[in-house]
Amino acid sequence: MHAVLARRQLNPDVTRLDVEAPRIAQIRQPGQFVIVRRAETSERIPLTIADADPVRGSIALVIQAVGKSTRELVALQPGEAILDIAGPLGRPTELIPSGHAVCVGGGVGTAVVHPIAQGLHARGVRVTSIIGGRSREWVIFEEELRRLGAVIVCTDDGSYGRKGFVTVALGDVLAGGGVDAVYAVGPVPMMRAVAALTRPLGVRTIVSLNPIMIDGTGMCGGCRVSVGGEMKFACVDGPEFDGHRVDYDELQDRLATYRQYELEALRCAETQCRLGPHLTNLPAAEGAHSAAKPAEPAVVP
Amino acid sequence: MSGKLSTRERLSIPRQRIPEQPPEARASNFAEVNLGFTEQLALLEAQRCLQCKDPKCVRGCPVGVNIPRFLQLLTEGKVAEAAQSLLCDNALPAVTGRVCPQETQCEAECVRAAKGEPVAIGYLERYVADWARTHAERLPIEKAPPTGKRIAIVGSGPSGLTAAGELARRGHEVTIYEALHKPGGVLVYGIPEFRLPKKIVEQEVERLRRLGVRIECNVVIGRTWTLPELRARFDAVYIANGAGLPLFLNIPGENLKGVYSANEYLTRVNLMAAWQFPRNDTPVLHGQRVAVIGGGNVALDAVRTARRLGAQEAMIVYRRTKAEMPARAEEIHHAEDEGVRFHFLTAPVEILGNEKRWVTGLKCIRMEPGAPDETGRARPVPVPGSEFVLPCDIVVVAIGTRANPLLTSTCPELKLNRWGNIVVDENGMTSLPGVFAGGDIVRGAATVILAMGDGKRAAQAIDAWLRGELKPAEAQTPAPTG
Numbered sequence: 001m002h003a004v005l006a007r008r009q010l011n012p013d014v015t016r017l018d019v020e021a022p023r024i025a026q027i028r029q030p031g032q033f034v035i036v037r038r039a040e041t042s043e044r045i046p047l048t049i050a051d052a053d054p055v056r057g058s059i060a061l062v063i064q065a066v067g068k069s070t071r072e073l074v075a076l077q078p079g080e081a082i083l084d085i086a087g088p089l090g091r092p093t094e095l096i097p098s099g100h101a102v103c104v105g106g107g108v109g110t111a112v113v114h115p116i117a118q119g120l121h122a123r124g125v126r127v128t129s130i131i132g133g134r135s136r137e138w139v140i141f142e143e144e145l146r147r148l149g150a151v152i153v154c155t156d157d158g159s160y161g162r163k164g165f166v167t168v169a170l171g172d173v174l175a176g177g178g179v180d181a182v183y184a185v186g187p188v189p190m191m192r193a194v195a196a197l198t199r200p201l202g203v204r205t206i207v208s209l210n211p212i213m214i215d216g217t218g219m220c221g222g223c224r225v226s227v228g229g230e231m232k233f234a235c236v237d238g239p240e241f242d243g244h245r246v247d248y249d250e251l252q253d254r255l256a257t258y259r260q261y262e263l264e265a266l267r268c269a270e271t272q273c274r275l276g277p278h279l280t281n282l283p284a285a286e287g288a289h290s291a292a293k294p295a296e297p298a299v300v301p
Numbered sequence: 302m303s304g305k306l307s308t309r310e311r312l313s314i315p316r317q318r319i320p321e322q323p324p325e326a327r328a329s330n331f332a333e334v335n336l337g338f339t340e341q342l343a344l345l346e347a348q349r350c351l352q353c354k355d356p357k358c359v360r361g362c363p364v365g366v367n368i369p370r371f372l373q374l375l376t377e378g379k380v381a382e383a384a385q386s387l388l389c390d391n392a393l394p395a396v397t398g399r400v401c402p403q404e405t406q407c408e409a410e411c412v413r414a415a416k417g418e419p420v421a422i423g424y425l426e427r428y429v430a431d432w433a434r435t436h437a438e439r440l441p442i443e444k445a446p447p448t449g450k451r452i453a454i455v456g457s458g459p460s461g462l463t464a465a466g467e468l469a470r471r472g473h474e475v476t477i478y479e480a481l482h483k484p485g486g487v488l489v490y491g492i493p494e495f496r497l498p499k500k501i502v503e504q505e506v507e508r509l510r511r512l513g514v515r516i517e518c519n520v521v522i523g524r525t526w527t528l529p530e531l532r533a534r535f536d537a538v539y540i541a542n543g544a545g546l547p548l549f550l551n552i553p554g555e556n557l558k559g560v561y562s563a564n565e566y567l568t569r570v571n572l573m574a575a576w577q578f579p580r581n582d583t584p585v586l587h588g589q590r591v592a593v594i595g596g597g598n599v600a601l602d603a604v605r606t607a608r609r610l611g612a613q614e615a616m617i618v619y620r621r622t623k624a625e626m627p628a629r630a631e632e633i634h635h636a637e638d639e640g641v642r643f644h645f646l647t648a649p650v651e652i653l654g655n656e657k658r659w660v661t662g663l664k665c666i667r668m669e670p671g672a673p674d675e676t677g678r679a680r681p682v683p684v685p686g687s688e689f690v691l692p693c694d695i696v697v698v699a700i701g702t703r704a705n706p707l708l709t710s711t712c713p714e715l716k717l718n719r720w721g722n723i724v725v726d727e728n729g730m731t732s733l734p735g736v737f738a739g740g741d742i743v744r745g746a747a748t749v750i751l752a753m754g755d756g757k758r759a760a761q762a763i764d765a766w767l768r769g770e771l772k773p774a775e776a777q778t779p780a781p782t783g
């Protein structure tokens with residue numbers, strides 16, 4: 001059991017939980033994550049270690065409530081607890097030894113990019129952070145990142161900082177030259193756009209991928225992604241990869257595998273139906289519906 | 302009942318059938334298929350044993366269970382003694398009685414197999430073990446006084462559990478580190494409920510805890526602690542982290558939605574109980590037509606799981622013939638009874654998908670037996686121009702696993718063979734003094750009983766090592782791989 005020590009809502013969707021995990025707090029490195037199972041019937045879900053306090057023995061999880069599991073997690077109050085936390089998992093970020101790095105965070109990815117910026121700053125790399133949100137109230141981790149270097153804030157509606165996407169601001173910084181590496185964490189389209197900007201300039205770009213995971217130990221292969229045409233397991237080979245070589249379309253597509261189930265889980269949680277529907281009400285793999293009639297006999301010569 | 306029957310009387314008893322759930326019912330539930338012998342059936346079956354002076358069955362058993370002894374005690378009505386005898390040879394008999402390939406081990410060697418059917422050793426082992434499980438209070442727990450020595454075990458599969466029990470009984474302080482949230486290894490995440498109820502594994506784990514074994518879940522060795530760190534904190538280490546890295550086919554379409562490794566499919570359903578979605582939060586896709594590629598126990602577990610999740614057509618696609626399937630014979634029979642379809646001499650060449658990247662079919666090619674390969678089996682060769690499409694919406698790849706490098710890659714001093722398996726000497730010791738290994742991480746994907754045998758042997762070697770009676774071997778012999 002891992003007690004929730006503190007809880008702070010950072011924006012309407014995103015909540016920071018500081019939870020007890022002494023061993024992980026001591027040894028975690030930038031880029032690593034944990035697998036969390038809130039209660040006996042919960043999913044195992046991956047969350048980045050956004051920060052850690054080795055003295056208090058706690059790690060910070062910054063969670064965007066997108067579905068049932070994350071909603072339940074952000075509803076936890078201090079004094080409540082998380083059943084299982086395994087980690088730290090994944091390879092630590094490859095931090096450049098010196099020079100100038102730009103850290104780009106979109107949405108909750110801003111929290112994920114924070115430990116990377118911390119790591120870079122700690123070894124003397126100059127850090128510029130570019131972070132974005134829909135409007136002022138959605139911007140998170142600005143203060144923490146300002147302690148590590150310059151911060152450029154972008155909002156979609158221009159209510160704070162620059163108006164427009166983070167990629168526009170990144171384009172300007174890149175145009176100034178002298179950027180040795182870009183670290184980008186956020187929604188898949190954002191990472192794809194960042195990689196598209198840096199690729200022609202040959203600027204090294206590292207992205208943190210977020211495929212669906214279960215064990216986080218390389219045992220199931222569910223987290224597989226294609227990088228440079230090769231199959232990689234993001235939980236053990238990543239989660240960070242060379243942004244120029246990632247197959248983003250495939251990643252985004254695979255993330256949608258359980259969409260119908262996720263909606264069903266939320267509907268059940270909201271209507272408090274304890275028994276749930278029978279198996280027959282569940283969506284089959286969509287291929288069964290959209291493909292040629294599933295009952296067709298095998299085409300055997 | 303008396304055990305004094307003549308050989309003729311014993312020979313006249315036919316092999317007893319184990320009651321099972323009817324196929325129609327079980328194909329849609331996850332309850333155990335075999336229901337187990339009743340007391341009456343067990344006594345009758347045990348009397349079939351001829352009590353050979355030179356029991357061949359014992360030689361067929363990888364851990365040398367004294368089979369005639371526990372069967373004799375059973376026929377004498379001394380079930381508690383039978384249980385004690387069995388447990389002294391085999392730490393997890395309720396598991397092996399259900400999952401051992403008896404037809405190629407003990408029962409293959411049984412003299413009665415020559416003329417008729419062998420003694421149903423597996424079912425009897427299961428009967429006695431189940432008695433022991435449900436009468437734990439009648440079996441004393443014997444434990445040596447504390448030695449003050451501390452041992453770490455990596456992985457809580459059958460190998461780690463067996464080693465832990467053996468070491469704890471010898472008075473050592475044992476801590477098992479397990480990466481997942483539940484102990485049991487393949488016994489909980491891989492082998493389905495309908496074959497091995499999870500309650501049995503829980504009871505075995507509980508028995509170990511009562512012996513004083515500590516189990517820390519959610520600890521990934523290589524990440525949470527490194528191997529050198531463990532070695533520094535403990536007097537000895539036993540590595541039994543299995544062979545959990547799934548292999549894929551390397552054919553087009555493997556990243557379409559609807560393609561699973563057997564490990565993922567089974568883990569979702571077993572460990573995460575996805576068959577109870579949405580009562581449990583983890584989902585699993587329910588296909589109408591599910592194609593499972595492979596011919597081992599893993600493939601059969603996956604295809605029978607698909608059937609229970611409601612697949613109208615659950616198919617095995619295997620590149621060799623039925624006779625060459627490595628799965629347990631009983632599982633093949635059960636799958637057939639449950640309406641699983643088999644496509645033998647068939648190999649997949651491509652997974653087909655629609656414009657939304659959902660699986661729609663499996664393109665296959667017919668195979669024919671060719672010249673024998675290094676395993677002595679006919680190497681299947683493709684028949685040119687014989688491609689055809691099996692329409693399906695889910696594909697499960699069950700073609701085997703390899704050693705997971707997560708732990709070994711963080712400890713370069715640990716000697717591995719070219720498949721990434723840990724190399725050990727005849728005592729189970731690795732190239733690092735005081736670090737032992739066994740089970741699938743050494744053998745490659747093998748069996749529960751072999752993993753347990755390694756655990757027991759390693760425990761004895763560790764005990765000797767801790768008493769200073771064992772020196773690291775000079776030369777490291779390469780380990781056999783499966």
Ligand SMILES: Cc1cc2nc3c(=O)[nH]c(=O)nc-3n(C[C@H](O)[C@H](O)[C@H](O)COP(=O)(O)OP(=O)(O)OC[C@H]3O[C@@H](n4cnc5c(N)ncnc54)[C@H](O)[C@@H]3O)c2cc1C
Nearest residue numbers: 045046047048063064067068069070210211212213255262
């Ligand atoms: C390495 C890694 C680090 C991550 N770090 C963070 C983080 O710091 N903060 C944060 O808010 N989110 C993070 N995520 C994403 C987070 O794990 C998912 O948002 C969460 O699992 C969704 O669960 P849900 O039940 O709330 O939503 P659902 O309704 O189940 O799903 C919403 C979406 O989340 C994705 N998802 C669902 N299940 C999983 C799963 N088991 N693993 C991964 N993705 C899944 C799917 O694409 C789905 O469309 C990370 C993901 C990865 C792989």
Ligand SMILES: Cc1cc2nc3c(=O)[nH]c(=O)nc-3n(C[C@H](O)[C@H](O)[C@H](O)COP(=O)(O)OP(=O)(O)OC[C@H]3O[C@@H](n4cnc5c(N)ncnc54)[C@H](O)[C@@H]3O)c2cc1C
Nearest residue numbers: 456458459460480486487491522543740741747748749752
């Ligand atoms: C679906 C399936 C069906 C099978 N059916 C049969 C059968 O019918 N009969 C039979 O005899 N055999 C069967 N087998 C094979 C048998 O299960 C294995 O040979 C046996 O479980 C190996 O035991 P083990 O203890 O070496 O490893 P495992 O059972 O694999 O256990 C290893 C444990 O170590 C943990 N671990 C891994 N890495 C780490 C780490 N870095 N840190 C901490 N913990 C770690 C894992 O999570 C796991 O719990 C089957 C296998 C599968 C997958």
Ligand code: SF4
Nearest residue numbers: 362366397401406407
């Ligand atoms: S352990 Fe397996 S091989 Fe040995 S007697 Fe029992 S069932 Fe037979």
Ligand code: FES
Nearest residue numbers: 216218220221235
């Ligand atoms: S999450 Fe299972 S292999 Fe990565």
